[in-house]
Amino acid sequence: xxxxxxxxxxQYIGFFALGLAFFVLQQLPYMLMPLLRLDINPxxxxxxxSALLNIAEKTFGVSCIVVMVFLVRGDxxxxxxxxxxxxxxxxxxxxxxAVYFVGWVFYFRGYHGLPFMLCTLAAMPPVYYAxxxxxxxxxVLACLGCVFCMxxxxxxxxxxx
Numbered sequence: 475x476x477x478x479x480x481x482x483x484x485q486y487i488g489f490f491a492l493g494l495a496f497f498v499l500q501q502l503p504y505m506l507m508p509l510l511r512l513d514i515n516p517x518x519x520x521x522x523x524s525a526l527l528n529i530a531e532k533t534f535g536v537s538c539i540v541v542m543v544f545l546v547r548g549d550x551x552x553x554x555x556x557x558x559x560x561x562x563x564x565x566x567x568x569x570x571x572a573v574y575f576v577g578w579v580f581y582f583r584g585y586h587g588l589p590f591m592l593c594t595l596a597a598m599p600p601v602y603y604a605x606x607x608x609x610x611x612x613x614v615l616a617c618l619g620c621v622f623c624m625x626x627x628x629x630x631x632x633x634x635x
């Protein structure tokens with residue numbers, strides 16, 4: 475983890491390489507999608523019905539990634555799950571990404587039920603980011619992840635109903 479310059483008492487603009495790896499992990503299904511021949515792909519064919527929700531979704535999603543990768547605490551270690559709280563939060567983040575991957579397995583096999591997609595494909599990435607934020611004591615990320623979750627679910631739901 476690199477700290478470039480201080481912005482508050484214990485927050486720095488820097489670079490958290492593991493944060494970039496967490497983002498790449500979340501993007502794996504999108505990287506695999508071109509290799510699969512999907513007869514029906516409603517997520518990629520989805521038309522945005524609300525420009526405002528679409529802009530909000532993209533803004534909060536990108537903000538989560540930027541904050542996860544470039545906002546670092548001064549006392550943070552590269553990787554730490556020493557305390558019980560850290561283990562629970564990190565484990566919960568990994569559970570969220572696992573649920574997300576299970577959702578993609580079902581999606582790739584042709585299951586496109588809206589409630590299932592909302593719970594697994596729409597909700598889990600923001601929950602994953604929020605939990606990483608809590609684990610890393612990056613409360614800006616945790617808050618952004620919560621707002622992103624609400625906006626992301628609302629946008630996907632709006633586009634499919």
